[in-house]
Amino acid sequence: MTRHLIIDRPDLQSWRQRAVFGSLTVMFWMLWLLLWLPLITLLGWLFFGFQVNLQMVDFRIHGGTICSWPCITPAFDMHAGAGAL
Amino acid sequence: MREDVRFESNALCWILMPETLRGLWRQRLRWAMGAQVLFAQYTHLDQWRHRRMLPVYIEYFTSVLWAFAIATVVLLWLLGKFVAMPEALYVSTLLPGWYGVVIGTTCLIQFAVSMMLDSRYERGLGRCYYWMIWYPLAFWMLNVCTTLAALPQLLLRRDLRARWISPDRGLHPSNARGSQAK
Numbered sequence: 001m002t003r004h005l006i007i008d009r010p011d012l013q014s015w016r017q018r019a020v021f022g023s024l025t026v027m028f029w030m031l032w033l034l035l036w037l038p039l040i041t042l043l044g045w046l047f048f049g050f051q052v053n054l055q056m057v058d059f060r061i062h063g064g065t066i067c068s069w070p071c072i073t074p075a076f077d078m079h080a081g082a083g084a085l
Numbered sequence: 086m087r088e089d090v091r092f093e094s095n096a097l098c099w100i101l102m103p104e105t106l107r108g109l110w111r112q113r114l115r116w117a118m119g120a121q122v123l124f125a126q127y128t129h130l131d132q133w134r135h136r137r138m139l140p141v142y143i144e145y146f147t148s149v150l151w152a153f154a155i156a157t158v159v160l161l162w163l164l165g166k167f168v169a170m171p172e173a174l175y176v177s178t179l180l181p182g183w184y185g186v187v188i189g190t191t192c193l194i195q196f197a198v199s200m201m202l203d204s205r206y207e208r209g210l211g212r213c214y215y216w217m218i219w220y221p222l223a224f225w226m227l228n229v230c231t232t233l234a235a236l237p238q239l240l241l242r243r244d245l246r247a248r249w250i251s252p253d254r255g256l257h258p259s260n261a262r263g264s265q266a267k
Contacts (some may be wrong), residue, residue: 007101028218035186 090137097206113227117235120145152232189221196220 010018103109124145129135162176181189196217204210 024223025216025218028222029215031222032189032218035181035189038183 109227110231113231114234114238117228117231118239121149121235121239148228149232152229155226155229156233192221193217 013021103112124142129138130142158176159179161170161174162179164170165175165177196214200210200214
């Protein structure tokens, strides 16, 4: 079917209408993403947590490699210590 | 004669939408009033012959119930700003919880599926998806307001004859040219 079946003429709107409509839409999407923030955070924790565990704890214990993130190291040293017990 | 309803995938329908918020409000209010009158006067829940209408009734009554529930939540939230509310009735935020996100996501998925199906007829329809966020965030709220506004209007009105002015058709090329010339 042809495209002209849908009357879509944003060019007939004033620039103010277009600006308000456009910026509100961006705000709505941002609000929508904000609602997903808990899940994104959870996924980030899971994924990032596993990565940290792999890099900072497992790898450090078994590989004996020096960690490149010294600020996080003490916290995970405790975990490593607890794990060793 | 026995009636039957089937799905026709090649059927094309179209609708002219209002172009201003005022026009949209009027249209939705009219539809909300019409639906409430219809369902109040012509609902045949007790007739076996109308059993296939049951999902329509359920969908409609759930929507009305939802509209009033949302209004109650907003009212409780507002009250909580001024009056010390009991804990069970205190609404801390209007931001939807996970259930709100589930409903909204379902809506957005439905749009995605319908656009996918319709893209058979309309190429590049997916580009409109960007605007669909208006539906769960703004359009539903508008429907809540019209559902609420329709009820007192129906109860209070004396004139039984339904009258309306057709939605505005303001965005004509000639009008736009005229406004640009000014």
